[in-house]
Amino acid sequence: MPFSDKNTKRKPVNDDATRMNELKRARFETKIRARLAELVQLSASGQTAQAVVELDQQAVGRLSRMDALQNQAMAKAQQANRDLETFRLRAALVRIQQDEYGYCEDCGDDIPDGRLNLDLAASKCVSCAAG
Numbered sequence: 001m002p003f004s005d006k007n008t009k010r011k012p013v014n015d016d017a018t019r020m021n022e023l024k025r026a027r028f029e030t031k032i033r034a035r036l037a038e039l040v041q042l043s044a045s046g047q048t049a050q051a052v053v054e055l056d057q058q059a060v061g062r063l064s065r066m067d068a069l070q071n072q073a074m075a076k077a078q079q080a081n082r083d084l085e086t087f088r089l090r091a092a093l094v095r096i097q098q099d100e101y102g103y104c105e106d107c108g109d110d111i112p113d114g115r116l117n118l119d120l121a122a123s124k125c126v127s128c129a130a131g
Contacts, residue, residue, distance in 0.1 A: 039082050088121035
C-alpha cells in the first residue's frame with residue numbers, strides 16, 4: 001500500500017503489535033536524536049577548519065597555504081555531508097511523528113530493522129532504493 005494516499009494509515013493487527021511498533025519507533029527516535037546531537041557537536045568543532053585561510057606569505061609558505069586551503073575545502077565538504085545527514089534525520093523524525101517511519105515511501109512495505117540500523121534516515125526498502 002503506497003503512502004501517497006495520506007488518508008490511509010497502517011493498522012496493526014493487535015495490541016501487542018502496536019506496543020512493539022511503538023517501542024521500536026521510540027528506540028529509533030532515540031538513536032536519531034543522539035545522532036543529531038553528535039552532528040551538532042561535530043559541526044561546532046569543524047567551524048575553525050572552515051575559516052578563511054590567511055594570505056600572509058610571511059607567516060605561511062606557499063605549500064603550507066595550499067595545505068591549509070585543501071584542509072578548508074575538506075572541512076567544508078564534511079560540513080555539507082553533515083548538513084545533508086541532518087536534513088535526512090529530521091525528515092525521519094517527521095515520519096516517526098506521522099507513523100510512517102519504517103515503511104517504504106514508494107511501495108509501503110516494511111523497511112527491515114537491519115537497514116534502518118545502518119541508515120536511520122532510510123525512507124525506501126531495498127527493492128525501491130535499487131530502482
